[in-house]
Amino acid sequence: xxxxxxxxxxxxxxxxxxxxxxxxxxxxxxxxxxxxxxxxxxxxxxxxxxxxxxxxxxxxxxxxxxxxxxxxxxxxxxxxxxxxxxxxxxxxxxxxxxxxxxxxxxxxxxxxxxxxxxxxxxxxxxxxxxxxxxxxxxxxxxxxxxxxxxxxxxxxxxxxxxxxxxxxxxxxxxxxxxxxxxxxxxxxxxxxxxxxxxxxxxxxxxxxxxxxxxxxxxxxxxxxxxxxxxxxxxxxxxxxxxxxxxxxxxxxxxxxxxxxxxxxxxxxxxxxxxxxxxxxxxxxxxxxxxxxxxxxxxxxxxxxxx
Amino acid sequence: xxxxxxxxxxxxxxxxxxxxxxxxxxxxxxxxxxxxxxxxxxxxxxxxxxxxxxxxxxxxxxxxxxxxxxxxxxxxxxxxxxxxxxxxxxxxxxxxxxxxxxxxxxxxxxxxxxxxxxxxxxxxxxxxxxxxxxxxxxxxxxxxxxxxxxxxxxxxxxxxxxxxxxxxxxxxxxxxxxxxxxxxxxxxxxxxxxxxxxxxxxxxxxxxxxxxxxxxxxxxxxxxxxxxxxxxxxxxxxxxxxxxxxxxxxxxxxxxxxxxxxxxxxxxxxxxxxxxxxxxxxxxxxxxxxxxxxxxxxxxxxxxxxxxxxxxxxxxxxxxxxxxxxxx
Numbered sequence: 001x002x003x004x005x006x007x008x009x010x011x012x013x014x015x016x017x018x019x020x021x022x023x024x025x026x027x028x029x030x031x032x033x034x035x036x037x038x039x040x041x042x043x044x045x046x047x048x049x050x051x052x053x054x055x056x057x058x059x060x061x062x063x064x065x066x067x068x069x070x071x072x073x074x075x076x077x078x079x080x081x082x083x084x085x086x087x088x089x090x091x092x093x094x095x096x097x098x099x100x101x102x103x104x105x106x107x108x109x110x111x112x113x114x115x116x117x118x119x120x121x122x123x124x125x126x127x128x129x130x131x132x133x134x135x136x137x138x139x140x141x142x143x144x145x146x147x148x149x150x151x152x153x154x155x156x157x158x159x160x161x162x163x164x165x166x167x168x169x170x171x172x173x174x175x176x177x178x179x180x181x182x183x184x185x186x187x188x189x190x191x192x193x194x195x196x197x198x199x200x201x202x203x204x205x206x207x208x209x210x211x212x213x214x215x216x217x218x219x220x221x222x223x224x225x226x227x228x229x230x231x232x233x234x235x236x237x238x239x240x241x242x243x244x245x246x247x248x249x250x251x252x253x254x255x256x257x258x259x260x261x262x263x264x265x266x267x268x269x270x271x272x273x274x275x276x277x278x279x280x281x282x283x284x285x286x287x288x289x290x291x292x293x294x295x296x297x298x299x300x301x302x303x304x305x306x
Numbered sequence: 307x308x309x310x311x312x313x314x315x316x317x318x319x320x321x322x323x324x325x326x327x328x329x330x331x332x333x334x335x336x337x338x339x340x341x342x343x344x345x346x347x348x349x350x351x352x353x354x355x356x357x358x359x360x361x362x363x364x365x366x367x368x369x370x371x372x373x374x375x376x377x378x379x380x381x382x383x384x385x386x387x388x389x390x391x392x393x394x395x396x397x398x399x400x401x402x403x404x405x406x407x408x409x410x411x412x413x414x415x416x417x418x419x420x421x422x423x424x425x426x427x428x429x430x431x432x433x434x435x436x437x438x439x440x441x442x443x444x445x446x447x448x449x450x451x452x453x454x455x456x457x458x459x460x461x462x463x464x465x466x467x468x469x470x471x472x473x474x475x476x477x478x479x480x481x482x483x484x485x486x487x488x489x490x491x492x493x494x495x496x497x498x499x500x501x502x503x504x505x506x507x508x509x510x511x512x513x514x515x516x517x518x519x520x521x522x523x524x525x526x527x528x529x530x531x532x533x534x535x536x537x538x539x540x541x542x543x544x545x546x547x548x549x550x551x552x553x554x555x556x557x558x559x560x561x562x563x564x565x566x567x568x569x570x571x572x573x574x575x576x577x578x579x580x581x582x583x584x585x586x587x588x589x590x591x592x593x594x595x596x597x598x599x600x601x602x603x604x605x606x607x608x609x610x611x612x613x614x615x616x617x618x619x620x621x622x623x624x625x626x627x628x629x630x631x632x633x634x
Contacts, residue, residue, distance in 0.1 A: 203394035206361050211408035211459065212382035221411070225398045 048284070055277035064273050072278035085258050086286070092174075092249075092257075093242040096181040100238050101231065103182070104189025108230075109223075111190075112197040113205075125194075128187055140180050140248050147171040147179075172254025180252050185241055189234035196230035197223075232298035236291050243287050309372040312337050312463050312495035313358060318367035320353045320519075327353045329519035330367065335463075335497065335512060340489050342506035343499045345516035346542065351499045352467060354516070358497065359388040359465050372462055387461035391468045393452040395440035401427065402436040405454045426454040429488075446477045457492070464489075466498040470505060482508055503543045507531070515539050531559075537632050547600040547622075548632070549574070555632040562628040563602040565590060565620055566612070573623035574600045578614050592620050 023031070058067040076082055107128070115121045131139060146152045147170040154166040169175050204226075208218040224231075246261035260283050267276040313335040320328040328350040335341045343351040356362035358369055360381035368377045376384040395404050402423050403410075409419035427433045430450040440448055449469065456464055469485070470478045486509055489496045500506055506513050507527040514524040523535040534540035537548045540557035547558045551572070567573045576594035588609040593599045600622040614620050 201392050201394055203390045203392050204396060206388070207390060207394035208407070210359065210361070210381050210388045211411060211455070213407070213411040217411045222396055
């Protein structure tokens with residue numbers, strides 16, 4: 001008895017001596033946030049600040065010189081081509097956004113509400129996702145032999161005697177740019193929308209029907225409001241992707257359209273870093289404003305915390 | 307003239323592929339009655355309820371609601387309203403909007419439907435929570451809102467799918483009283499699915515015991531408790547000793563059994579396996595060497611006059627007249 005007590009007592013005492021190394025909750029929080037914060041600061045915040053600084057610099061054909069002048073912005077905002085490129089990108093953005101929204105909404109609805117067997121659903125989701133394991137560049141280029149003048153699609157049309165001569169608008173046109181964007185980005189819309197519906201209790205749809213709601217009423221009073229977060233997230237993803245694109249427009253428009261980033265890249269190739277920086281800052285600001293507008297419609301952060 | 311039956315099931319069958327969930331059941335629920343469908347999970351009680359609601363197609367047979375055959379009508383035209391086990395409140399709109407939902411889809415103007423919804427929130431004592439979202443309410447409060455949402459459609463029959471199973475025991479008893487009060491005051495029929503015999507006995511005017519897609523017995527709780535039709539029912543509703551006897555299977559109410567033997571009453575002798583003190587009564591389980599088991603529920607006064615403990619030799623006996631002969 002006394003022996004046990006002694007051992008027990010000593011055990012406790014030893015534990016107490018070893019215990020003191022403990023991080024404060026504050027410290028733990030910092031450690032958790034730390035790694036991502038370092039990455040974001042080093043790879044995002046600092047470069048952005050650098051661009052901001054350089055965008056005010058002076059330059060000539062030989063080098064760049066520290067200065068504080070607004071000429072780069074003035075040149076950019078007064079060149080007619082800037083407005084043209086922004087309108088063109090915005091046009092692509094809106095068209096692609098509406099097509100991917102329509103497709104994504106319907107595909108997600110089908111996957112979540114119509115497919116009943118989990119196995120089938122998983123297989124269908126994989127079918128959507130697997131193409132994304134190859135690079136976007138390859139998936140973009142893959143359209144060229146399909147849509148080209150002597151491509152698979154034109155040959156098939158002619159073989160079926162639907163047309164006499166190859167359709168010219170298929171490739172190197174707005175059409176081919178849009179079809180490639182839609183192909184690349186529809187999944188970005190399907191994912192968030194399907195995700196916000198997956199959390200819905202199926203009894204909600206029955207409850208709506210029980211209350212006398214028609215299909216359409218159920219759709220716009222229950223189903224769509226519950227997909228709001230997903231639609232907002234998907235829209236932001238698709239829109240920012242299109243606005244920041246460089247490769248698709250260059251490859252698929254055949255030089256007929258320019259994107260904001262291709263304008264930027266031309267400047268970089270000419271080593272005109274200050275105007276390129278100014279251009280980048282304006283693009284960031286523009287996209288940030290567009291995203292802020294979308295966030296005003298749906299408070300994504302609040303919805304995600306739920 | 308008002309119909310005699312609120313709900314009639316005629317040979318109703320539900321098949322899922324080759325599996326039969328509900329096998330040709332027939333039932334009449336008299337006007338303005340509280341009917342409980344009782345049975346173990348998988349007995350077909352929820353399928354039956356969902357068929358009455360119109361959320362599940364009937365494979366065979368007919369369902370009549372107040373003499374109208376509704377078998378092929380959509381939910382909304384049946385005059386039923388369903389309260390879901392998960393409550394199924396719309397998470398993105400306030401309680402008031404949830405209750406007003408069915409009026410909204412009928413195109414009732416906002417002011418009018420909100421006033422009506424407020425009235426029904428009053429009925430379930432939830433008027434102070436009108437502006438809240440469902441996620442800001444407790445389970446019991448959500449249930450009240452769900453109840454108001456169902457009642458606002460003025461159904462002929464309210465269908466409740468395990469409405470009390472998610473509540474804690476204390477709340478369950480209070481809500482039970484409230485359901486019964488509402489049913490009486492509204493004068494409509496409630497059909498309530500449950501797996502708890504205690505709940506069914508407390509509430510039902512008509513208690514329907516189901517097993518394997520069949521109705522095994524439908525009567526008042528008292529009639530079923532006094533005269534269970536089969537060993538399954540006697541075991542399922544509890545409180546009975548089901549024993550093989552000379553004449554076949556018998557059921558003897560545990561509270562009519564006593565410890566010790568007098569005269570030549572039927573008895574079962576063995577050893578005590580468990581003693582549970584339950585306040586007013588003590589529950590004593592006795593097992594024979596042959597493996598038969600019987601329970602005597604005796605008053606605390608009787609028990610403590612000559613207490614027994616686990617392992618003691620004991621005899622459970624009952625009056626011949628208390629033994630109820632079972633059909634099978």
